[in-house]
Amino acid sequence: MRETTIVSLMTRARLVQIMAALERNGATPIPSRSLHSFAFFANVLSPIWDLTPLDGSVLKEKSGPFYPALQREIDYLIGRSVLTVVSLKSMGHGEASFIEPSLRLSKANAQPVLEVVDALPDEQMTARFLDQLAAAFVEITPDERTDAATLDAAYSDPAVASGRIVDFAEWVEPTFGNPAWSTAQAFQQYMPSNMVLNRAEKLAMYMRLIKKRAANG
């Protein structure tokens, strides 16, 4: 039997919160690769909200971020009917082929989980952060959502080669060691002196930048 660790429980809970935020913002059904992309943004941008990311690093790949541990929890939640597979699509060719499910949250089965998670004080803040992020993420065209993460400041750092590790919070400072955080903070420089950006605004501006980059290819 697969061992349930504290890490897998946390990932599972975060996944339900993410899917709930995406549901609320009309971003479901969501293809699993786009879900990984969103999870990446949730990790890399959480230091803006003083939240600890679930994963502080990810393997850099041309196709975008992919978290094997998150994928295991997606499968588990499908098996428990918390997530529903709306459709299956065969993607890629040959050895690189895979089946991509499009997912949505099963509200009835997810509600008890969400009630428990939302009752925890720090998770309420997480839920608000994910809502803001989902609202910004949904602005990106569905076709561009999967690739959007590859345009993130940390992920696209030219100093990190493909096949190496994008570390934004594991062995480096989640703030100054994280280019996405630094970029989001830099927006303040362009504001009038009497205007101080709050974290939600920084997050929205950062995602708008990503959207712009995605749209420009």
Added chain:
Amino acid sequence: MACFPYFEKIVIADYQLYPGKGDELGLQAHFSKGPWILLGVNGLGKSTLLLILKHLLVGAVSPRGPGFTGSRSDLLPFDNRFFAHRVNDSSKATATASVRFGSVTLHITRQLKDLRLTDAYRSDDSENHIATEDQYREVLANLMGLANFEDSVRVLDRITFFLENRTSLIWDVSAQFEIFRALLAPTISEELRKLEADIVSNDSTARNLNAALYKLVSKRDSEIIRTKTSTETQARLVQAIALLESLEQQELTAQTELTSADEERLDRRIEVKRAERAVEDALQAYQQTKFQVLRHAFSGIEANEQYVLLKIIADRLCPACGNEADGAAHTLEERRKKNLCLVCGSEKHSDGKVVSTTGVLQSQAEDRFNKLEGRQKELGTAVERFNAALERHRKSEDKLDEVRRKTDEAQKEVRRLRAKLPTSDQNALAREETRIEGLRREVQNFRRDRELAEQKIEGLLKRLKRATENHRTELEKNFHRRVRAFFGQEVRLVYSARKDRIGQGGKVFEFPAFEVEMTSGATSGNFIRRTADQVSLSQREYLDIVFRMSLLETFSDRGCSLVVDGPEGSLDALFADRAGELFDSFGHRRTTSNVILACNVVEGGFIPILCGHFRHLLNAVSA
């Protein structure tokens, strides 16, 4: 953009090593586009000819080895009688080369007896002959688009010429930094070099003074102890100082151990992430085959259930409860084969067709499943190695912390014991302290100067790093294209900035650098090769040659030459053919480039393949 030399012509006169034939005295070679081979047995002067080409350009100097050398000169003298020693009489011998840099050709003539410049001029300014070596050096740097002559010599030594001494580039990250500094930051190259010298010089002076200070303190302590009557405090002070010295030594060793453990930890983390991804890829590929096999059996089942059943069959785990599900997977397989409903096992009300899996798909499924199992094993090994590396790192950190804690305690103990010495001793101590304090201030001053230089260099290094990163994709692409054709194994050039200090102490900076990842012949994972001794001799040499070709291609849009001595030396039969292709592709396919090779007469495909595109005018200058 930098401009690399393209050798057009060499003429050697009155040099006994190349007497000529019949009426044609001396040696003349016109190097047009394509590969050129100097072919012959040992001792005929092939390598000497390539060295003449090099020293015609640079004169009687060689570059100092790479690294932060402080204010020492970047150039070392090269024996100006080197070519004179090879023959009995070289008094009248001269060598002339015509070397093109972009649209300008530089004509250079030197005496071979002492490498003195006798004539030089540019094709766009043939009226004005270059009179002195200093003027010549300025012209050369200018034509190459570099900051100074020193950078020109470095670039020629590490990129254009790959001669007998086999100076390495891909395996030497310090040399890479100097090359990128020269090629990509000519406007700040001199300032970078000066600040680097300041940092090394201030750091070194501070350390030397510190060593003098340390000796002074030790001498003072032992003097007091020797001249005074032995007391228990003095005896304990001697012991405490000895312990402190030993602990400081241990701290240095522990720091080195931690650095090595950290590097291993980083590498193992990459391995685990890649192994996890490889398992996931193998799993998805297997699921894909399963999906094809099962798609008929799945007819009429909702996507959600399809996905769950697929997971049970592929993973052999129940996604709902996490238990092993071999029995359920077996049952599902049986139902599929009998064309029964996968969910309840009853007969399907279908058109009666039994869909059988084709042999191809079945075999593909088996292959992919075997691959999946292999990947899972590799992941297990990678995780074990990572955990071992983490443990080693943790122990190294603990050890360093422990040694530092003990060092602090020992320092406190020494101070405490000094304070307990009799007053007369303390008065003597106070006088010594004044001198010691003065020296300490000097150390601080030099450290402050080093820090100021470090602040200035930081921004410049960032600029250089960004400039390198802007070119890295193209460089990696050019490298991969060439290397793929040469090596059977998967080889990647990977940008990986190196962290290092300029002085022995002080701030850590990031320097642009590339390293090599290769698939080992014994295993399937990619392993990072940081040092030349991690690969075979032929891999070492040819990775360097391919790297140089890629640099030439990336950083110059004009013609250039690559000069290689003994390219056949480390090759076996298989690689000899590929080496022929490699040099041919560089010399032939680029619009105006050539490779000049000196090699022994060898069997196999190297020479015929190399000259394959030029058979009609086989350009062999037989030595």
